[in-house]
Amino acid sequence: MLTRHLLKQASTCRHFLLNSKTSSPLLTKSLLFSSSSSSSPESQSPTTTFVDDKVTDQYPSSTSISIDRSDLYNPPDHSHEPTSESELVKHLKGIIKFRGGPISVAEYMEEVLTNPKFGFYISRDVFGTEGDFITSPEVSQMFGEMVGVWAMCLWEQMGRPKQVNLVELGPGRGTLMADLLRGASKFKSFTESLRVHLVECSPTLQKLQHHNLKCLDEDDNGDGVEKRTISTLAGTLVSWHALLEQVPSGLPSIIIAHEFYDALPVHQFQRASRGWCEKMVDVSEDSMFRFVLSPQPTPATLYLMKRCKWAAPEEIEKLSHIEVCPKAMDLTHAIADRISCDGGGALIIDYGLNGVVSDSLQAIRKHKFINILDNPGSADLSAYVDFASIRHTAEEVSANISVHGPITQSQFLGALGINFRVESLLQNCTDEQADSLRTGYWRLVGEGEAPFWEGPDEQVPIGMGTRYLAMAIVNTKQGVPVPFQ
Numbered sequence: 001m002l003t004r005h006l007l008k009q010a011s012t013c014r015h016f017l018l019n020s021k022t023s024s025p026l027l028t029k030s031l032l033f034s035s036s037s038s039s040s041p042e043s044q045s046p047t048t049t050f051v052d053d054k055v056t057d058q059y060p061s062s063t064s065i066s067i068d069r070s071d072l073y074n075p076p077d078h079s080h081e082p083t084s085e086s087e088l089v090k091h092l093k094g095i096i097k098f099r100g101g102p103i104s105v106a107e108y109m110e111e112v113l114t115n116p117k118f119g120f121y122i123s124r125d126v127f128g129t130e131g132d133f134i135t136s137p138e139v140s141q142m143f144g145e146m147v148g149v150w151a152m153c154l155w156e157q158m159g160r161p162k163q164v165n166l167v168e169l170g171p172g173r174g175t176l177m178a179d180l181l182r183g184a185s186k187f188k189s190f191t192e193s194l195r196v197h198l199v200e201c202s203p204t205l206q207k208l209q210h211h212n213l214k215c216l217d218e219d220d221n222g223d224g225v226e227k228r229t230i231s232t233l234a235g236t237l238v239s240w241h242a243l244l245e246q247v248p249s250g251l252p253s254i255i256i257a258h259e260f261y262d263a264l265p266v267h268q269f270q271r272a273s274r275g276w277c278e279k280m281v282d283v284s285e286d287s288m289f290r291f292v293l294s295p296q297p298t299p300a301t302l303y304l305m306k307r308c309k310w311a312a313p314e315e316i317e318k319l320s321h322i323e324v325c326p327k328a329m330d331l332t333h334a335i336a337d338r339i340s341c342d343g344g345g346a347l348i349i350d351y352g353l354n355g356v357v358s359d360s361l362q363a364i365r366k367h368k369f370i371n372i373l374d375n376p377g378s379a380d381l382s383a384y385v386d387f388a389s390i391r392h393t394a395e396e397v398s399a400n401i402s403v404h405g406p407i408t409q410s411q412f413l414g415a416l417g418i419n420f421r422v423e424s425l426l427q428n429c430t431d432e433q434a435d436s437l438r439t440g441y442w443r444l445v446g447e448g449e450a451p452f453w454e455g456p457d458e459q460v461p462i463g464m465g466t467r468y469l470a471m472a473i474v475n476t477k478q479g480v481p482v483p484f485q
């Protein structure tokens with residue numbers, strides 16, 4: 001009922017500006033890799049963007065190269081392209097030299113992505129003109145709206161608390177949260193309860209989120225009282241934090257992690273004649289990065305052992321590589337702990353497996369796979385998420401935590417009513433807008449190539465519906481969350 005009501009309400013208060021290959025300059029170029037196709041970098045795909053005629057866009061949309069990373073897998077062999085050394089490369093080599101030995105792939109990944117000075121995410125909008133990939137919230141506003149429906153349903157199940165922390169981990173451009181707040185803005189009792197907390201390590205992206213949430217900063221009266229920031233999309237308080245631990249506790253929480261876990265650093269292990277060895281990053285005599293295997297067990301081996309205990313021996317026996325993500329375990333522990341103490345729930349959506357992940361780490365620069373060690377800092381690094389490990393970690397925290405899923409993104413969005421939403425939007429749009437809506441819808445819930453596509457083959461939209469998975473962690477007081485029943 002609530003879902004239908006929200007969808008009906010949302011459809012009447014929205015306007016779309018549709019970007020398509022024919023509506024330049026708001027053009028998005030999208031390169032979709034699939035197991036069966038190798039698309040041209042010139043591939044283009046329509047996307048949907050809101051029009052807001054009240055606020056001038058400080059970050060104008062422009063042509064970008066984007067990638068759906070969901071079905072990317074093994075990278076090509078390592079190639080050594082001669083490049084001048086970036087500050088990050090010097091920094092990484094400095095760590096290896098200072099330590100007197102190689103560093104783990106996890107440490108390498110963490111430095112590459114989030115080093116406070118030189119990290120990939122830190123000083124640029126990786127989703128924009130210089131962008132490397134596209135994510136579901138950027139594909140269609142319907143994604144953020146459906147996550148909003150999920151959050152409202154959970155809030156109902158929580159007994160409509162007067163105050164709730166709505167936390168998003170790694171909000172990127174802030175698009176998901178903006179669509180969620182816009183979609184929910186007519187439900188005053190819900191939005192008035194919200195305290196939005198964005199956990200983001202990148203100062204550049206924090207600014208972009210502030211802009212896209214149409215935030216206003218209250219004047220600092222010099223009275224020593226901390227100044228507040230309010231999103232005008234729904235009149236909600238917004239604040240930023242570098243870590244989940246910095247979000248004030250004591251209120252029930254709704255936590256959203258979309259494509260956050262895949263950016264957490266993974267340790268890689270390889271089966272060798274002497275047993276499982278950790279893969280490490282070293283510098284060769286010709287001053288290039290290279291992989292080496294640890295000669296003896298490393299501290300991360302404890303996490304490997306823990307992970308293997310959760311798996312059936314047959315699952316491990318067939319693998320020659322295993323990835324483990326201690327940061328994902330720690331984060332899940334922190335989420336489950338908070339939900340156990342304060343109430344609420346978390347939604348995790350990402351690409352991954354419901355089991356042990358073998359060798360999934362990928363580097364993507366612009367529209368191409370590159371080797372993980374090539375020019376670090378110039379490419380995104382991401383790994384498949386091990387949903388089974390998240391489940392085991394959360395369940396270990398407390399008996400009043402329950403874990404649901406994973407289900408596919410298609411099942412998740414379908415059960416929340418994306419079909420009603422797209423139908424209602426299609427009733428009031430131009431042909432061009434309808435094409436864009438159908439394309440966005442297919443990319444969110446479809447599997448494989450879109451059957452309705454009449455454009456060039458290399459531009460066919462590829463569905464993300466089964467490659468992305470959704471999982472919920474909730475306090476058992478809330479019962480089973482929608483739509484995991």
Ligand SMILES: C[S@@+](CC[C@H](N)C(=O)[O-])C[C@H]1O[C@@H](n2cnc3c(N)ncnc32)[C@H](O)[C@@H]1O
Pocket residue numbers: 113114121135136137138169170171172173199200201202205242258259260263264
């Ligand atoms: C792959 S992007 C996903 C963005 C967004 N959720 C979306 O779907 O469009 C990862 C996001 O997490 C942020 N991030 C990555 N590692 C982080 C960390 N350790 N702490 C806080 N934010 C982090 C990045 O800056 C970025 O905003």
